[in-house]
Amino acid sequence: MTDTVEARRTLLGGLHSSALARTYRPGARRVGQLAQHAAQGHRHGLNCATA
Secondary structure, rough: HHHHHHHHHHHHOOHHHHHHEEOOOOOOHHHHHHHHHHHHHHHEEEEEEEE
């Protein structure tokens, strides 16, 4: 699991802020929003697994 976190951090850490602000279609979530949503979902899953 730590490998996944580090891989995502490496992938997203290299992006310029303009890349994080891009969307795949008009009105869609930005890349940065999608990354945050995935991280929050992952964290929520971990919290549920330990409860």
